[in-house]
Amino acid sequence: MMRTPLIKVLLIDDDPEERLLIQPLLRAEEQVRYQLEQVADYDTARKRILQGHDDVYLVDYHLGAHDGIGLIEEMTALGCTRPLLLLTHQDSLSIDQQAMLKGAADYLPKGELSAPLLTRAIQHALERKRHERLLRTMAMHDALTGLLNRTGVYDYLEHALARCQRDDRQLAVMFIDLDRFKEINDTLGHRVGDALLIGIAHRLKCALRVQDMVARIGGDEFLVVAEGYQRKQTPAHIAEKILMALREPFPLEGKPYFVTCSIGIATYPDGPAEAETLIRDADTALYSAKDSGKNTYHFFTEAMQQSIRERRDIHNHLLQAMQQDEFELYYQPQFALGTGEVVALEVMLRWRHPQQGLLQPEAFLGHAEELGLMQPLLEWTLQSLAQFQAQLPESLQTSLRYGINLSGRLLLRDPLVELLQQWCDRSGILPQQLELEISEEALLELHRKQDRRPLRLQQAGFGLVLDHFGTGYASFGQLQHYPICGIKVDRECTQQLLDNEVVRAVVEATRHVAHSLQLHAAACGVETPAQLMLLRELGFDRVQGQLPHPPRPAAHMLEQLQHTLRLR
Template identity: 40%
Template sequence: MSAPHDHSEPLILVVDDDQATRLMLRRALERDGYRVEEAVDGGQALEIFDRSHPDLVLMDAVMPGIDGFTACAKLRSLPGGDLTPVLIITGLDDEESVNRAFESGASDYVHKPIRWAVLRQRVRRMLTESRAEKRVNHLAYHDPLTDLPNRQRFADQLEQSTDLARRRGQPLALLFLDLDRFKLINDSLGHGAGDLLLQSVAQRLTACVRKGDIVGRLGGDEFTVIVEGVASAQEAALIAQKVLVVLAEPFMLDSREVFVTASIGIALYPFDGGDHGTLLKNADVAMYRAKDYGRNNYQFYTAEMSARAMERLELENDLRRALERNEFLLHYQPQVHLASGEIIGLEALIRWHHPDLGMVPPADFIQPAEETGLIVPIGEWVLFSACQQARAWQDAGHQRVRVAVNLSGRQLKQRDLVDTVRGVLSDTGLDPKWLELELTESSIMQNDKLTRSTLWELHDMGVRLSIDDFGTGYSSLSYLKRFPIDTLKIDRSFVRDITTDPDDAAIATAIIAMAHNLKLDVVAEGVETVEQRQFLQDRGCDAIQGYLVSRPVPAAMLDQMLAPKVVQSSDKVG
């Protein structure tokens, strides 16, 4: 049986030791147009799954050998098993069996005797949700502009490649590429032309490297290439030189000829780093050395390349003193309800006014803060300041709105997080219902047991919880059932081309529909045009956030917007 992507009809794997049950299920499913494979026990089911990659598994619980519960748990660890829905069909109807099914990774559970009308609807719904989830997952791990592996996916692939290189005893080269003066092209020709250029660069890179080499886009104008099995540094240099030559050819952007060059840093495993993180960091350092050497060249990493690392260290030292020097401030970005046009929330966004460097972008200090642990005290300051400001607005008679505060993964790991939030709310006098905590998908999956306990305590306290940048991280619907989430925020990468890209439109529509089926609210981020707002409103999105409404602004600039006499309308938002 060939893989499911070779056929339009979904493939369903039926697992049951009873031949009569398998026969009845096969006939019912084939009448509805599905392809069917059968397995008589859990062991055979795992073999068929690994070979055929079915779209849905119907699994009996009690079977000889490997039972359905065990098979389901093992299936989840197979390639693609984490995204394939499993429906347990069994005569067991006690609570312990139901709990065991879900703990084993089952997506749903139905009892025998089978009610065929119910089963048909359940199968249809699970397949529809699974297709949408897989599309979300693909976009979560691939850059939507170039379809190359994104930062998270590339990091996983680099880790796998370094592990393989270690086992084989072979060197590996990592090329870190940054386009030269890309901002000038963006600013002069527009973001549309910039996007076309990035797509063309991705195509040329993929075409010019060797078969089996892995090209990724980390973001912006940064690309990376994994070159496995290099015989020498000279071989890596030849590939880098080939990339420079290929990129030196003119690009045609909307009938305009554009020239672009690149700076490339090269790090070799195991000489320049024994793990994927160190290798990526050192290739990045080498790339900046190539920039310093006049651009349009490549440089190998050397231990002497410490200037940028020293700058990073100085930034971290300044970051440690920024809190006590009161250098941080908050800006707020409104969230507007699409149906009423009213402001329903404000996301608190931190800014750093450095005494020497001026305004430091969050992208330059959030990651160092996370890595050093400084994000915890900084996060507490943000939480307190935002709650204090929200209460101040209420005391001034302004419109009552929720204030949303981002929680980092490291903050979520703090065992005293609930006490911290409770203390801040008590000290500021803010009712918990006016606080929303925004979490990322990846952060809540890092410690499932602790996270679940923490989030339920916050929920019981009355604090609202939202998933930020939905669709860019873990992207599995299963955690939405386990955690008390109130809101999904559609990532701006899906919103940007929502009116022109069918994939983005389909993903956004699916997220809205799935969220509402789970009784969750939906907020779309990065809304910049009236057309985007109308698209989202037509599909039932609850609220929007972005430059169409307002840029992030200081608290003082929101006083008029929150004044009780001001009536917000959808016309004013646009």
């Protein structure tokens, strides 16, 4: 016989009579046992919350000289992971909004309290927190390998540097890049490439000491942090072990494949006690290792200028590319799972480099941001999109939507809303047809700064879509505060959907939360029929990926849209 679950509730209220109100309401619930305790003052409540022994906190609005919202704000800032619900005798919309902005899980007027209302609010708050914990795990870890991701490794490295400063110990950061991964990925496909990355992650963990940390911070990029090493186990020795661990072939598709790596190393205290600077220096050393023939390691030195020269060359080529019309637009359809029709096209920028061929955005957009070229590139994209739109069949000219990626830096530009409005006036494309895709990180930063640009875009009629959801920063509780019309689940989550229960739970919760907030839920990176079937079962609205339809140049996409293009 299963034991009835116990939920520990802490009532934070300076009136002892309030417990007599709350206790009977909790006892009325037969499916769950509640254990209610009460503290009466701010300081005691603060200590109790920081101990983390309770499951949920009911916080009164008035706490002597303090107020409950102040306590909620402080505890949220200190990282409280348990739900805090505000109780008050006032039924005030302004207090409700203020409480939710400061971190309250819910707002409950005491005059309206009933057993169903209170227990339902507690259960919903606990469920949201559970989903947020899943999302935090996703935010700090790479879904494919289970290693820390870029976000997680920065947090880890900052703490490691603090330990080494305190204990006068040494630390090494090793930036690892696979030498032939793109070739294997392009030849054998993403599924085999993912299997290779998992195998490499396993070998790296086996080659390192238990106290060393390994993370995956990009497509084929890994990072190792080794601290407190002895003389016999210098960073060079650790790098040799990593190179040796990858020498044995990896069996892929029944054939042996050999993969090597290049390693850049930066050390503390030779370098500064700053996570970002050490990683940057290790990255610079990595480029030097690659330039020297790969399958080796280099230590960072101040004399290394090769990466700086390369960056300068790319900058010069980018400036020329703007003048010589070397950019192209590719389009990838988003299909409605309900009807199979094309409802949107993601607009994808490509650079036809005269020497390197067709380059993906990740190869040059970072440099374009450094040069301040993001707005000119957006203007060029909009102009090219208007020409594409004019050639569409009339039946699609007002119904088809376009997804355009916006960087956080571009969002901060004051004339963005006016630029988009003027372009819509000139092109005849309606603001409602544009879905501006924004990363979790960028939207969260704007929300923290109380920046009104996203709201102004929404008020002007443009749609905002939260892109790459599930890989970074936002929580389910924050979604209600964002002026968005949709959520797009990241490709890596889609790839792990069938094999990772945690990822599946987060993806399913994402769809549920999206629909509860009247947002559309889309998934990108769909590559297999099994993924497509599961996303349909989970109730997603849209899908995008290689299986439904790969990205295609404008002419090719126009030709296909002249006919009926549907999800097969």
